[in-house]
Amino acid sequence: MQYQGVLTKMQTEIGDPIQYYLVFDSDFIHVNQLLGKTLKISFVGYQCLACGKNKKIYRQGYCYDDFYNQPQVGDWVMRPELSKAHLGVEDRDLEFEKKVQLQPHIVYLANSSNVKVGVTRKSQVPTRWIDQGAHEAIEIVEVPNRYLAGITEVALKEHVADKTNWRKMLKNEIEDENLVTYRDQLKAYIPDEVKDYFIENNTETELSFPVLEYPTKLKSLNLEKTPEYTGVLKGIKGQYLIFEDSTVFNVRNNEGYVVQLTMLN
Template sequence: MTYEGVLTKMQTEYSNPIQYYLVFENSFLHLNQLLNKSMEITFLGYQCLNCGKKKKIFRQGFCYDCFMSSAAAGDWIMKPELSTAHLDIEDRDLEYEKRVQLQPHIVYLALSSEVKVGVTRLTQVPTRWIDQGAVQAIPIIEVPNRYLAGITEVALKNHFADKTNWQKMLKNEYLPVDLIKERASLKYLIPKEVQEYYHPEKDDLYDLHFPVLEYPKKVSSLNLDKLPNFSGKLTGIKGQYLIFEDGTVFNVRTFEGYVVKINL
């Protein structure tokens, strides 16, 4: 069977194990059903997720012009502490920024390669942790806007990593940590502005189980710009990565906006 379309990040369903779907315009693939089977990925071209034009993808599925102009690619996306919608100050599009920034956000601890601190919208729980390949995660606080979440993350970055070691995550290398105890120790590290939202007694630890038959000992990234055609046996899915029998891993999210053909 052949599937063709523009890559977007895999859609997920929180269950045991997590269910993964690759969704195209007119079809979709339930990837869990392809474990231990061969698949071929062929790069056909580009299509910007924002403007829809067949222009080379620059970042986050956007062409260069859209990445530099779209409100969905503002600096506050990666650095929530730069959010200004709560002050009625526009970055690129105040209406869009209010819609995204002025909603409940979570600051959390997640265990993937090590314990990391991060920020996500409440509506993205637990999707955000699945996308990161975290085996456990726990909210620290829930706040009403992205700015408060951002300054909390900044305060905690001195004590926790804020990025995932993707190679260790894919090899499932991590030291067990009691996230409930870690969260309970943070009271005096959290900014005064958000102390009222800190409730460490909640029973809200998430365990995440990924569909992986065997974790690789070494990993090598598939880059469609350098290798436009790849075939391999799918042995696992974790985070936004497809894991193949030979240790090749493919980060679907990195190649959003790429047009591909998949043969099964």
């Protein structure tokens, strides 16, 4: 069986384990059903997620020009504290920025390889945690806009990490932590204008990933250096496909790449 399309991040569905789907223009692939099967991934070309042209992908699925003009990849996306829509100040497209920034946001703790703080729209819970490969997570505050979430994250990352060690996450070198205790300890460092949004009485969300076998060493698949790869799929975690030979493929990092996916058995 063979599929071809432009990669975008895998869609997910909460479950035990998480269910993963690859969505192409003409195909909808339930990736969990490919576990244990031999797959061939072939690099075909590029398709910018904005202009749709066969132009080399620069970052996050966009060609160079679109990366620097599309509103969905403005600086405020990676740095929420730079959000200004609540002030009526435009970055690239004020209407788009209002739509995204002026909605409920969550500041959370997630444990993928270590406990980290992060920000996401409320509508993206628990998707954001799944994408990060977190096996447990908890909300700290729920605020009405992205700016308040951003300044809270900036304050809290002085006291807890804000990055995931993706290698430890994929090797499953993890330890359970008491995130309620972490949440309560961090309350003192929340900015004054956000303190009223603190979530007092919630519990951890636990997540389970479809992995048959975790790798001990990691080799990242780069489609430009290795335009054709064949391996047995052994797991899916975060936005990574994990293969039997310890090769891992980050689907999200390859958004905008056109691939042919062939199931060999």
